[in-house]
Amino acid sequence: MDIGILGALDVRENGVSVTPTAPKPRQVLALLALHADRAVTVETLTEELWGQRPPRSARSTLQTYVMHLRELITPALERTGHGTGARTAKQVLRTVPGGYLLDSGEGTSDLREFERLAASGYRAMDVRDHPEAARLLRTALDLWTGPALADVPAGEYLRPQIRGLEESRLCALDRRIEADLRLGRHHELIAELTVLAGRHPTHESLCGQLMLALHRSGRRSDALGAYQRLRTTLVRDLGLEPSAALGELRRSILAAPADDTPGPLAQMG
CATH class of the missing domain: 1.25.40.10 (Tetratricopeptide repeat domain)
Incomplete structure (x- = not known):
């Protein structure tokens, strides 16, 4: 699974988009994608979707959203010939104790690549390798196509997460400019x-x-x-x-x- 967060939400299974258009399923996928390969609790998802006053039907409605996401994943697997003998939708979007987990299957993530490149750029700055720092940080920043999760309605959990991502972007930009100034x-x-x-x-x-x-x-x-x-x-x-x-x-x-x-x-x- 390939995950794009640094701009519009773009999640693809074997190259086929599984990103829903409906706002709340989109929120669910965004939160799972942001924490790909890690469990996200039902409580966190519920708070994101409905805040501090969820409806009585919150749990069943969340299950419906998860089912909808799996329905998008299934044809993506089948269309590429991976529907049998490999992963199923329930293995891609897994139910785990207390929540759900989006299994990327060793796919790509623009966020993880950004973090890797930025960390390498910071290390280059620390040893005063300013040309390499500028190159690495510029490559990291080029992964951004707009504000993080720009087309996702953010709730109480996603909003601070998005602010944190934007702070990381600004920090990398600050260090890249510092490297360019030193050059x-x-x-x-x-x-x-x-x-x-x-x-x-x-x-x-x-x-x-x-x-x-x-x-x-x-x-x-x-x-x-x-x-x-x-x-x-x-x-x-x-x-x-x-x-x-x-x-x-x-x-x-x-x-x-x-x-x-x-x-x-x-x-x-």
Whole structure:
């Protein structure tokens, strides 16, 4: 089974889509796919679908959704000639004590591949292999086709899970940009960082990276302007001042020659 989570939900058995169109079965499959090869309890699925006040029919309705998913899996197995002598739908979507488990059968998962590549990229950063880090992290980020589970209605359990995935994406992006900056790709990064800083107006690391890219491109006033925009937003929305590291970066830009690299960038990462 091939599982796509980093964008629209896309689950395929032997290349055939088994992703339902109905919202609640889609939620069930999304939650099982997110935890592929691990059990998901009936309680977790029920909370995801109906929150803290499930209907009395919740358990039987959940069983109906599982049955519907198996009905989608069965023809996918049969159409590819795997319906007999191999796995059945009940072996792909298994009933386990207290819940259900989606058995990927050693298939692919874009989430697992992202995590593998990102971890390798972080290790490359740790040993200062910035070209390899930039390559690995860029490859990891290319797996994303949009917001995680973009077309799935998220309930009380999926919402924080999706936020966590997006934080992982932003962390990988932050480190990839840091690697590119250390490789001297300042001019190339300005447009991307300008968009990201606008999208995440209180993210200090992205602001610091934009400041550095602008400064190293001979745009000191624009770099200082980026700092001021962040400070204004932080004070207005959160009642906070920028961090000491970002303030030191600003002072370094004020004091440094235009072609010098301010020192505190590494401390901000």
